[in-house]
Amino acid sequence: MNTSHTPLLVVGDALLDHDLCGRADRLAPDAPVPVVHGTRRSSRPGGAALAACLAAADGRPVTLVTALGDDEASTTLRELLTGRVGLVEVPLDGDLSSKTRVLAGDRPLLRLDDGEGRARESTEEAVAAVAGADAVLVADYGRGTADVLRQALAGAAAHAPVVWDPHLRGGPPVPGVRLATPSAQEARVLAQQAGEDAEPGDEGGLRTAARDARALVGAWQAHAVTVTLGERGALLSYGETPLLVPTPAAATGDPCGAGDRFAAAAAGLLADGAFTEAAVQAAVHAATQYVAEGGARAVTAPEPQDTPTDPSAADGDTTADARRTAARVRAAGGTVVAAGGCFDLLHAGHVALLQAARRAGDCLIVCVNSDDSVRRRKGDGRPLVPATDRVRVLRALECVDAVAVFDEDTPEHILGELRPHIWAKGGDYARTRLPEQPLVESWGGQVLLLPYLDGRSTTGLARRAALAPAPTGGRTR
Known part of the structure; x- marks a missing residue:
């Protein structure tokens, strides 16, 4: 407690x-x-x-x-x-x-x-x-x-x-x-x-x-x-x-x-x-x-008390909260939806995807790569935003019910704990068999692709920010 x-x-x-x-x-x-x-x-x-x-x-x-x-x-x-x-x-x-x-x-x-x-x-x-x-x-x-x-x-x-x-x-x-x-x-x-x-x-x-x-x-x-x-x-x-x-x-x-x-x-x-x-x-x-x-x-029995599993999570053990959220919704007969990604520099494409994913079920749990996981995937210059801040921003979105942080390169382990009914990914993965797809299907889950807004990417945002002229005069914040 x-x-x-x-x-x-x-x-x-x-x-x-x-x-x-x-x-x-x-x-x-x-x-x-x-x-x-x-x-x-x-x-x-x-x-x-x-x-x-x-x-x-x-x-x-x-x-x-x-x-x-x-x-x-x-x-x-x-x-x-x-x-x-x-x-x-x-x-x-x-x-x-x-x-x-x-x-x-x-x-x-x-x-x-x-x-x-x-x-x-x-x-x-x-x-x-x-x-x-x-x-x-x-x-x-x-x-x-x-x-x-x-x-x-x-x-x-x-x-x-x-x-x-x-x-x-x-x-x-x-x-x-x-x-x-x-x-x-x-x-x-x-x-x-x-x-x-x-x-x-x-x-x-x-x-x-x-x-x-x-x-x-x-x-x-x-x-x-x-x-x-x-x-x-x-x-x-x-x-x-x-x-x-x-x-x-x-x-x-x-x-x-x-x-x-x-x-x-x-x-x-x-x-x-x-x-x-x-x-x-x-x-x-x-x-x-x-x-x-x-x-x-x-609310029929005490909720299990989980041990914190990821020190990079913000404001307490968000991964344990995600597990409890999934268990409550599943016990009530609802549909658990999960979506994943780095979410480094959250942009309009991310938000549109998450909003669409939330409408597909009764709760949305976002699985987020830890800082080490992002670094292995994207290189030494990433993440631009640490996991604690990325989690806090995601949790502030009305469409997000819980956030789970994972340290592996792919989210199979955390998916095995959450066992979502739907694993939502952006439409840019069309015609691609995701590595986690067999796992999700093993418990009767469904991988679902959702439309993705063209022209939005963290890499593009970072590149434009690097090319932007420095402000002149006064203090920057």
Whole structure:
């Protein structure tokens, strides 16, 4: 775990979620209902417990304060959380709430809810955890955990960033929260409760979302309110002109838990000192990627902790992150696309290729030659840009989900670890059998050629830069 991140305390109502996934290709003979067969059952943390696990997956220490009891669902949830997050319990009256979804493919058909347990009271340990927290995320699902710790949370909001993810069954955020993150539907209902009516002809539109956010900033005495808008992104308001943060790409998939992913990402970044606008932008990207990678169904077990394999990777072990991304997308039934190259002096041809590759599947992993690999392939004058910078630039592209650095002359080894469904190369390789093609085809993968923009090359850029006249006067940067 990367302990350079600020620890995060998650406070709220944990749930236990189950999915029954199968196929439905006929109706029952005795009633017009689908018959689901070939079902697979999976269980995972839900509610505040899901938010805590998602925050921990970002590489930060996370402690969850929640209500648990002696019932079977509570016991199962404790087991699922072991090794993933720290746990501070408050007593629960009744059984832990759980929900079971029945799905045919990606389409939910039915949901069954059980358990109406509520937090009974706070504890000294829980109050101390809130009082000493560097940053807090509250996931209030209306089952009492935030209520019994409300006074402590109000005190925390006075000295630490508090992100409050409200739900219709819960109470309002305490005054002074840094950011509240209702969905558009939740914001509409909560704003109506605060006396705000929708603008005629725009029910559910951006004008209504902006008015709701402005009303909730005042009613809740919050520094900012972000209304999440699903595929459209999020609307951030401080009470005046709002900022629309669009999604980086269209993501089709299971949106269950996307709000938790958004709130967890925003809370973690605010904990690390990010500005609110930057935190919201990154949270939109995180929620979009979460849906594209399969949503909550990909969060069924702790992710493997990999040992760093390439010291030239920037900002941590990007290769391990690439392996985890491929595993999550594959487990969710998605298509893993990989593309490779040196990407020395990233240019328009590279970007067009990567954008086209991303549209071919559900995630794009870019395999990048290390500095030694580039030097062996291109000569002593290359690379012009070190691997750390090349990785950082690639990761900044919206179409790139992860980057893996390899030190060999060809990427067979890293491809064998990632096992992509599609290996994408530029169209200039047409009529050429790539050395990695037999390997990709050995697991049923497909090598795919994509159009390449003519006249763009790193060599040409470097040659033109070398011939360019030196600037005269002033300082160069």
